[in-house]
Amino acid sequence: MTGLEAISHYNGWAQAVAGILIVMAGLSGLSFAISQLHKVAALLEGRNKTAKTGETVLVPEVETISEPPAHDLEKTIGAYEELVRRLGTPFQLSELYRLCQEQGFTHPYMSIKALQEAGVLKPLGDGVFTWQA
């Protein structure tokens, strides 16, 4: 059996429509759930902070690194070397990116690309990189 007859006989139309709707519903639900996760996270983190009120927490001081100029490779290497030192090698590029954001860097993509092109950041695969100054 072939053609439209086969599709109808084996309930193909219903399977296809139901299938795509289920996948859509599943991922839409998950998408909605994760869009609310930050609220749950904030709630949990808030509770932790409340529970710890009164305790003296020593937060180690971390030196802030100023963003190097985009065109100055030498200064870029200097600044990023410090960030990489904090991460330890090898490291996930996404972690380095996160650290850049924490430092308030405005153009980490450009700097990371320049470092890759200069061979300072060496990819090991799967988003893992190593530093070779």
Added chain:
Amino acid sequence: MDLLFQFLTNTGYYLGDWRNWTMIVVGCFFVYLAISKEYEPLLLLPIGFGVLVGNVPFFKGFGLGIYENNSVLHYLYFGVVSGVYPSIIFLGLGAMTDFSSLLARPKLMLLGAAAQAGIFFTLISALALGFLPKEAASVAIIGGADGPTSIFLTAKLAPHLIGPVAIAAYSYMALIPIIQPPIMRLLTSREERLIRMSEPREVSRVELMIFPIVGLILCCFLAPASIPLLGTFFFGNILKVSGVVDRLAKTASSAIIDTATIFVGFCVGASTQGDVFLTPKSVGIFALGAVAFSIATAAGVLFAKLMNVVLKEKINPLLGAAGVSAVPGSAREVHLMGLKEDPANYLLMHAMACNSSGVIGSAIAAGVLWSFNVR
């Protein structure tokens, strides 16, 4: 003299026919692509060499072939037909996946869902071409562009098609740089390709830890048949993000997934014995696989364009192409095409979000197809 004659008639040179030699050429081509062109070498090298091993002609009944009981290859192949290797690969994938960009921009998850349209379009096409429902479902899942998922579903529904389905799935994954860019270019304007994505928000560790649990509950309750894939996937991910079992996470994302990848590739390759592989059905599977993959890419891109109609903050429609779950090949292609239009437009992180969503989407689709065809 008789002994010598008997020996000679038992050699591969005497027993082989054109089908074995054809497959050996195919195997050599895969090895060439893997080593020389570096097309998905982690997959194509084990598969290619497996094809060579599987197509050495032998005297049937010796307990040598992959389809012969008690042969070594048959035992290794058990991991494929039972769905063990795909589950283990998903464990490693979970331990390697960083969901932070997806959590920062949840709407990108819809692109991973839209790209699964290729699967269900191909399901209809395969039925129309005369494939039986279980076979059609196995062929359709190629559209998810996820090798382990394709193997898993085919092992459950149509084990006799594992060879062609797996080879088609992995071949198209390797051919992403050839298949996807023309479709992306055709369906998007230059202005659309130039759209820049805003910086994603920072995602807290707590969110990353809650996600695998929420994901498991939502997806596996909806499609319980996807438990063998998504169960291990989210388990691998919580190993990674929990931060308390780094040793386990590292092992899952390196030694364990590598071991499973080696065996799945090699066994799938070895299962392509010329006499069982070279059939008109295999040709149909390859043709439908290409259609499935192309439609999945197109569906993702078109859905992204559709989302832009209603979204205030536009998304780059190229990202839709990364909704197929070929990790990280399709994300890389999207990124490269974005860079071609604007060298400062970095789409990789956003594309990886769509890719991760595609992995979840294709696993749900596999679960759905399995449950539809369980009888």
